Amino acid sequence: MNKNNLKTVEPFYKHRTIGKCLSNGISLVSDNFRSLLRSLLPISIVCAVVFTLICSLLILPKSSLPTFIQSTYGGWLVLLCLVLLVAYSMFVANVYTFVHLYASEYNLSTLKWKIFHRESKERFGKVTVCVAIFFLLLGLVSLIPDIAIVIKICKIILAIVIVVIVSFVVPCMTLIGKGGLAAIKSGMKLTFHNFFSGVGMTAVVLFTIGIVLVLVASPIEFSIFHSFVFNYAEEIGDLPEIPSTYYVFLHILCFVDAVIILLLSVALHTPFAYFYASTQFDYEKKLANIRKH
Secondary structure, eight states, rough: OOOOOGGGSSSSSSSSOOOHHHHHHHHHHHHHHHHHHHHHHHHHHHHEEEEEEHHHHHHSSSSSSHHHHHTTTTHHHHHHHHHHHOOOOOOOOHHEEEEEEHHHHGGGGGGOOHHHHHHHHHHHHOOOOOOOOHHHHHHHHHOOOOOOOHHHHHHHHHHHHHHHHHHHHHHIIIIIOOOOOHHHHHHHHHHHHHHHHHHHHHHHHHIIIIIHHHHHHHHHHHHHHHHHHHHHHHTTTTTTOHHHHHHHHHHHHHHHHHHHHHHHHHHHHHHHHHHHHHHHHHHHHHHHHHHHO
């Protein structure tokens, strides 16, 4: 690998505060945006296309869909969601591959897509399983009925615990290269030792960057909501037929917003990569001190 000697001034694995992890993560994205865009754009387009197809099923009136899709509407929706899950897993694997190359002091300005693709393939399978389990657990938590305020609080706590664990497990899989069970075990161990700081990191990152993503995603949510209203009103005869250009505009909006959201979401992952590196460094330092004594 070509080395970038400038990055040896600040090692990737070192102690950092939560604020420093956040600023370093955002700086990694902004300082290497062209290389990042070149590396992530292909999978971002795939994710955006699949997301737009899902929105298409939700936006378009069922009567306008082909007959074979109408008869298996739920199946197509589930299939597209699974495809999106796989594509997004590849996206996450690519993000952490980029961080791994940066941590390895690779000269990102000369990064070739073939090399990047080869490196990310090694992480794809593990990340897919981890992301799938993550969404499955969150889905199961959301299905718990809110029969009491205590249940609601427990659901929130469980969701936070899941997010914190994943924020340690995924970097362990992708940056260190540990296998599934070993990565989960290591991630759980770091979660146990750094749970409250992990919660703090999650809160800071989601508040700082998540609010931007929500604002960017709001046009999609607003458009889908309006399409539901328009389609229902059209079915009962309260509105004239909606022009096809309206739906074309919505599809373009969904695609463009999806690409923007994906590229912005990189700044959600990179601070967690730095946070993992910091906690891993601190944990190994504590183990070394214990062995000395």
